[in-house]
Amino acid sequence: MVHFKVNGRAQTFDGDAEMPLLWYLRDILGLTGTKFGCGMALCGACTVLQNGKAIRSCTKQMSTVEGLEITTIEAISANGQHAVQKAWTQVNVPQCGYCQPGQIMQAVSLLSSKPKPTDEDIDSAMAGNICRCGTYQRIRSAIKVAAKETA
Amino acid sequence: MIAIEKIAIENVSRRGFLQGIFSAGAFVLCARILPEPLWAVSSGAAASVSTSAFHPSVFVGIHTDGTVYVVAHRSEMGNGVRTSLPRILADELDADWSRVHVVQADGNEAYGSQDTDGSHSVREFFDVLREAGATARLMLVRAAAKQWGVPESQCVADPVHVVSDKSSSRKLGYGELASLAANQPVPKKEELTLKSPQQWRYIGKPAPGYDVTDVCSGKPLFGMDVRVDGMLYAAIAHPPVLGGKVKSLDDSATLKVIGVKKTIAIDPFKPPHGFQPLGGVAVIADNTFAAFKGRKQLKIDWDNGSNASYNSADYKKELQQTARQPGKVVHTTGDPDAEFAKGGKVVEAEYFAPHLAHASMEPPVAVADVQGEKVTVWSPTQNPQGVQEQVAAALGLKKENVTCHVTFLGGGFGRKSKPDYAVEAAVLSKNTGKPVKVIWSREDDIKFDYYHSVAAMYLKAALDNSGKPTAWLQRSVFPPIGSTFKEGEVYGGAGEMSMGWNVVPFDVPNFRSENGQAVAHVRIGWLRSVANIYHAFAVQSFANELAVAANRDSYDYLLALIGNGHVLDAGPQGPNGVGEKYPYDTARLRRVAEVAAEKANWGKKKSGKGSGIGIAVHRSFFTYVASVVEVEVDDQGTIRIPHVTTAVDAGIVANPEMVRQQFEGAAVFGTSIARTGEITATGGAIDQSNFYDYQVARMNDAPRQVDVHIVESTAPPAGVGEPGVPPFVPALCNAVFAATGKRVRELPLTRNGFS
Numbered sequence: 093m094v095h096f097k098v099n100g101r102a103q104t105f106d107g108d109a110e111m112p113l114l115w116y117l118r119d120i121l122g123l124t125g126t127k128f129g130c131g132m133a134l135c136g137a138c139t140v141l142q143n144g145k146a147i148r149s150c151t152k153q154m155s156t157v158e159g160l161e162i163t164t165i166e167a168i169s170a171n172g173q174h175a176v177q178k179a180w181t182q183v184n185v186p187q188c189g190y191c192q193p194g195q196i197m198q199a200v201s202l203l204s205s206k207p208k209p210t211d212e213d214i215d216s217a218m219a220g221n222i223c224r225c226g227t228y229q230r231i232r233s234a235i236k237v238a239a240k241e242t243a
Numbered sequence: 244m245i246a247i248e249k250i251a252i253e254n255v256s257r258r259g260f261l262q263g264i265f266s267a268g269a270f271v272l273c274a275r276i277l278p279e280p281l282w283a284v285s286s287g288a289a290a291s292v293s294t295s296a297f298h299p300s301v302f303v304g305i306h307t308d309g310t311v312y313v314v315a316h317r318s319e320m321g322n323g324v325r326t327s328l329p330r331i332l333a334d335e336l337d338a339d340w341s342r343v344h345v346v347q348a349d350g351n352e353a354y355g356s357q358d359t360d361g362s363h364s365v366r367e368f369f370d371v372l373r374e375a376g377a378t379a380r381l382m383l384v385r386a387a388a389k390q391w392g393v394p395e396s397q398c399v400a401d402p403v404h405v406v407s408d409k410s411s412s413r414k415l416g417y418g419e420l421a422s423l424a425a426n427q428p429v430p431k432k433e434e435l436t437l438k439s440p441q442q443w444r445y446i447g448k449p450a451p452g453y454d455v456t457d458v459c460s461g462k463p464l465f466g467m468d469v470r471v472d473g474m475l476y477a478a479i480a481h482p483p484v485l486g487g488k489v490k491s492l493d494d495s496a497t498l499k500v501i502g503v504k505k506t507i508a509i510d511p512f513k514p515p516h517g518f519q520p521l522g523g524v525a526v527i528a529d530n531t532f533a534a535f536k537g538r539k540q541l542k543i544d545w546d547n548g549s550n551a552s553y554n555s556a557d558y559k560k561e562l563q564q565t566a567r568q569p570g571k572v573v574h575t576t577g578d579p580d581a582e583f584a585k586g587g588k589v590v591e592a593e594y595f596a597p598h599l600a601h602a603s604m605e606p607p608v609a610v611a612d613v614q615g616e617k618v619t620v621w622s623p624t625q626n627p628q629g630v631q632e633q634v635a636a637a638l639g640l641k642k643e644n645v646t647c648h649v650t651f652l653g654g655g656f657g658r659k660s661k662p663d664y665a666v667e668a669a670v671l672s673k674n675t676g677k678p679v680k681v682i683w684s685r686e687d688d689i690k691f692d693y694y695h696s697v698a699a700m701y702l703k704a705a706l707d708n709s710g711k712p713t714a715w716l717q718r719s720v721f722p723p724i725g726s727t728f729k730e731g732e733v734y735g736g737a738g739e740m741s742m743g744w745n746v747v748p749f750d751v752p753n754f755r756s757e758n759g760q761a762v763a764h765v766r767i768g769w770l771r772s773v774a775n776i777y778h779a780f781a782v783q784s785f786a787n788e789l790a791v792a793a794n795r796d797s798y799d800y801l802l803a804l805i806g807n808g809h810v811l812d813a814g815p816q817g818p819n820g821v822g823e824k825y826p827y828d829t830a831r832l833r834r835v836a837e838v839a840a841e842k843a844n845w846g847k848k849k850s851g852k853g854s855g856i857g858i859a860v861h862r863s864f865f866t867y868v869a870s871v872v873e874v875e876v877d878d879q880g881t882i883r884i885p886h887v888t889t890a891v892d893a894g895i896v897a898n899p900e901m902v903r904q905q906f907e908g909a910a911v912f913g914t915s916i917a918r919t920g921e922i923t924a925t926g927g928a929i930d931q932s933n934f935y936d937y938q939v940a941r942m943n944d945a946p947r948q949v950d951v952h953i954v955e956s957t958a959p960p961a962g963v964g965e966p967g968v969p970p971f972v973p974a975l976c977n978a979v980f981a982a983t984g985k986r987v988r989e990l991p992l993t994r995n996g997f998s
Contacts, residue, residue: 108501108533115532119476124468125461127653129604130685131535134934137604165461172460180459184451187321187904189458190465190604190653215943222934224604224654225321226911227904228942229949 096157098123099167109155114138116154117164125165125193129222136221139194139201140164146201148220165193168200176200179238187225195221199235208239252378255302256425268422270382271304272429274375303332303375305383309404309418311338316348317368318359318625319454320603320652320659321908322964323901326453327365328372330445331897335376335438337400338417340445345453350627350647357649359625360660360769362864362962365897369960377435379424386423387415403444440895440957449900454651464651466623469610471678475504477671478534478682480541481523481691484927485516485765486548489524496540497526502533506541507674509667515730516766518633520667521691527675531682551927553764555598555697558924562699562761563593566720570759571734574745576812577753582714588706590792592785595989596777598922599695600937601770605653606688611668612678613638618645618669623652625660633662634669645669656912657769661693689937690929693768694922696721698777702785704751710793711803714753717785719744719778722763733760735774743778743861743969748829749786750806764927771912772965775863776972780990783859783973787980797977798840798858805833805860824959825865832867835890835954836860839869842952843888853877855982859974864962867892867954870910870974872946876982880997884914884946884975889967891951894958902963906951909967914946915939917972918992 093106098121105116112131117123117140126149129137133148140149141163149162168174172181176199186192195218202209202217209217214235223231252274302314313329325345333343348354380400387406388395397409405414440447457464482488494506504527511522524541528534583589609622611634618640624630627647635642652659668681683691698721704712723739725732735744735758744756770776790800808830840846840858848856853876860869871888887910896902919938923930931937976987979997987995 108536110536111530111532115530119530119532122470124463124465124470127465127605128467128531128682129606130934132685132933132935135604135685169460172456177456177459181451181455184455184900184904186452186455186458187323187908188319188604188652188654189321189454190467190651192458193461196459219941219943222604222939222941224602224656224912224915224939226908226914226940226945228911228940228945229907229947230904231942 094154094158096159097161099163105154107154109153111154112150113140113152113154113157113162114149117149123164123166127190127194129191135191136198137191137194139197139221141197141201144201144204146198165197174200175241176203176238179234179241182237183230183234185227185230185234187227191221191223195223195231199231199238202235203239203242207243209235252375252429254425254429266307268307268425269304270379270421270425271302272375272379273302274371303336303379305379305417305421305424307418307421309342309416311336311343311417312346313343314348315345316354316357317364318357318649318652318655320359320625320655322359322364323452323898323904324359324364326450327898327901328368329453330450331369331372332376334443334445335373336380337403337444339404342404347649349649350631352628357627358629358660359655360657362965366865366960366962369895369897373437374432374435377437378430381430381435382424382427383417383420385427386420390415390423446897447895447899450898451900465605465653466608466621466650467605467653469621469650469680471610471612474610474678474680475675476528476531476534476680476682477525477668478538478684479509479523479525479667479687480538480543481521481687482511482545482547484545484547485550488522488546488548490544490546492524493542494524496542497537500533500537500540502530503528503537507671509670515728517728518629518661518663518666519637520663520670525667525671527671527679534682535684547927550764553924553927555923558764559595559697559699562697562720563595565759565761566593566699566701566718568759570718570720570757573740573756573758575755579714579716579753579755582753583703583705585705588792589703590706590789591701591703592788592988594700594702594781594784596698596780597920597990598697598765599770599916599920600689600692600922600931601656601658602688602937602939603652603654603656603658606683606685607658607664608680608682609665609668610678610680611665611672613669613672616640616644619648620645620665620669621648621650622662622665623650623659624662624665625652625655626662629660630662630665633666637666637670638673656771658692661768685934686932689931689933693727693766695770695776696723696767696774700777700781702781704785704789706789706793710789710795712749712751712789715747715751716755717744717747717782718757718759720759720761721774721777722761722767724767724769726763727767733762734758739774742774742863743782744774746811747782748811748827748832748862749804765924765929772863772968775861775969776916779859779861779969780973780976783861783970784976784988787857787973787977788986798836798845801836801858801860802833805829805836808833825961827862831892832860832862835867835869835892838952838954839871839888839890842890842950843871843873843886845871848873850981853982855978855980857974857977857979857981859970859977861966861970863966863969865894866961866963866966868966868970870970872971872974872978874975874978874982876979876997882918882979882992882997885948887946887949887971889949889951890954892954892956893963893966894956894961896953897960899953902953903951905963906967907949910949910971911940911945913968913971913975914944916968917975917990918944920991921994
């Protein structure tokens with residue numbers, strides 16, 4: 093039995109210890125904002141925050157979440173009002189939108205450690221998040237907008 | 244020929260359409276049109292995609308509270324249809340956009356073809372949406388005039404969402420007028436006054452996505468997010484080779500996995516495979532992970548069948564060999580053989596482009612619930628009626644008994660026009676008696692796709708003393724999309740031929756295009772811009788090679804090739820073909836080339852020493868596009884793309900913001916194709932499996948800046964989702980040549996020592 097928090101609420105789990113956090117969030121808790129893209133930490137669609145830092149939930153086994161605080165896209169704001177979400181809306185980043193929760197969580201993590209990221213910082217933080225629609229230049233712009241907002 | 248559009252608008256306020264949305268007193272119109280035929284008319288694909296009568300309908304309703312409902316009957320996959328289409332209608336209706344609510348349509352043949360592909364949506368529905376909006380507006384105006392007892396001419400829909408009496412300060416809101424308007428007869432088309440372009444409020448004005456806030460909040464919008472009470476989860480072990488069958492199965496280890504319920508064999512398809520499931524063994528579990536884990540434990544001995552001899556490396560040589568021999572003639576102008584026989588300077592080149600996978604971020608997924616004779620499917624599909632047809636066929640039911648709810652699509656790119664995965668869910672739901680969600684892993688997605696076709700092309704031109712071609716021959720060989728629908732189909736359909744192959748947009752007096760035969764060994768399907776990708780790669784690379792042979796600047800030479808512009812006789816027709824509404828006017832192609840070159844400061848950019856600039860042009864889906872790509876290539880062959888300049892003439896543009904997004908994205912999609920895109924097969928099985936061996940562009944290797952310049956046009960709206968891809972790939976390869984002197988005749992760039 094592992095004990096941890098998801099979006100501020102205490103949770104326990106005693107199922108298959110190999111289950112990735114991604115499928116626990118999606119199938120057991122019904123928090124479907126966190127997306128499945130590759131299952132190998134290659135695309136970033138499943139990005140959540142672990143104690144405030146971005147991780148790939150698709151390779152994070154439930155046996156390793158004891159004591160952790162997990163935050164998903166559903167809990168970073170009420171109604172999409174986080175500075176990063178507002179910047180995403182302002183720049184009109186999404187096309188299909190499927191990867192965007194992961195992109196947003198990665199950007200939230202980036203800005204928490206580097207409030208004024210350079211282009212190189214953005215490249216290095218976001219290179220793990222694939223967008224097949226190709227919204228990268230808008231993601232870059234939105235991160236800069238959010239950085240300005242929160243400065 | 245393209246059918247002349249006939250639009251019929253009906254008042255259906257009393258007929259219970261859209262039940263659950265409208266209460267009594269709402270005003271609901273339905274519009275029907277008879278539009279142009281689908282692109283692949285002669286390839287057999289069209290018939291398989293949509294066998295239903297082709298009578299698209301669109302609905303607009305005004306609730307008594309003033310909310311305007313517009314039905315989105317096309318699929319949203321990042322193409323912006325849930326924004327751009329309703330805004331066309333809202334414009335003519337003079338509706339307040341903030342009070343417009345978009346309702347996603349289920350699959351229903353009453354809407355006509357809903358297959359959201361071929362960059363159809365705006366161009367096909369622009370006129371009908373405008374007419375529907377104008378009709379509703381006139382009925383609201385007439386309702387107000389009647390209410391006030393004043394002449395209709397005294398009433399105007401101004402400001403938005405109200406009708407005003409010009410002679411007084413009286414106003415009635417659209418909600419107040421809804422039930423009165425519902426009693427109005429539908430005006431004849433001759434009574435309507437459509438707005439002039441100068442009066443447009445929304446058409447041609449940039450607007451952000453209707454759903455952008457929900458998307459950024461992680462709302463459960465996608466097929467992957469669907470949850471139904473009592474639902475089971477399924478992962479399927481598909482036959483590794485197309486046409487393979489299960490010889491023997493040992494599922495004992497699988498059944499020991501926590502959460503696994505059972506395994507179920509899925510019947511192999513009956514050729515042609517079409518949209519049928521591939522067969523294999525499904526693992527049913529109470530969560531996704533258990534299904535995936537259980538699938539890994541299956542021990543299956545496969546009978547791989549005849550495609551097990553397919554090796555893509557050998558196949559490539561076969562295609563190249565075929566391309567060197569005369570093929571079936573597609574289109575001829577003048578007498579190229581006579582011209583070639585004269586001798587002189589002749590340039591030849593061979594090009595090759597491999598299979599590609601779609602790799603949409605959301606892999607195929609569907610939920611189905613079979614209850615007796617009724618089936619409900621939730622799926623991210625570009626083709627909801629295809630879901631209805633295929634599920635009905637698989638279960639022996641009537642199509643009307645299958646309800647298909649269309650979710651958002653986490654990318655489509657053509658993959659999600661094929662409903663095989665929804666059929667799998669239905670078959671498994673019927674077997675288990677429970678709702679079943681079928682989830683494809685990324686490995687399933689890459690290994691069991693409907694692949695973009697591999698192609699070998701041969702081109703030859705005779706040049707005069709000035710370096711201009713006097714004769715041009717081009718031959719294309721690829722396993723056609725038609726092979727998916729007709730066993731043994733080896734020639735490209737008219738659709739594929741019209742995609743940048745039947746003609747070239749150049750002043751060449753003697754020309755012939757040919758097509759050689761190729762047998763398919765994997766499922767072939769359309770992928771964003773389809774055959775245009777390899778055809779534009781060959782033609783636009785070859786044009787660049789001719790410029791080099793003529794010792795000319797590649798942009799100047801391209802303009803000389805295009806000439807001053809004229810309307811082409813383009814032979815067979817399709818979405819890239821011609822018609823009364825969409826003549827192939829090379830003057831428009833020249834214009835986009837000029838705009839792109841000017842905006843990119845072509846003349847001021849120096850190529851060589853690792854820096855290069857390249858240009859390519861292409862017309863597809865009736866849209867004219869020029870791409871100028873700038874690259875930097877380091878000593879290790881690593882390519883960076885600092886800047887892309889794209890010029891687009893897509894006719895009248897519904898929403899320039901969506902156009903910019905699509906063309907920004909097309910440059911990234913094109914980067915993936917050109918740099919790393921390659922699917923290969925060994926022993927009939929696909930070699931790639933996930934994003935480590937099927938790499939797509941990431942932020943750090945995508946173009947840093949893509950500028951999109953929309954050339955103003957009064958021509959009818961043309962396609963937007965796809966046309967950005969084809970010219971980008973050769974423009975990039977031409978830039979690489981300019982930077983390094985290395986000509987790329989085979990995609991991807993990683994096959995040429997670049998990364």
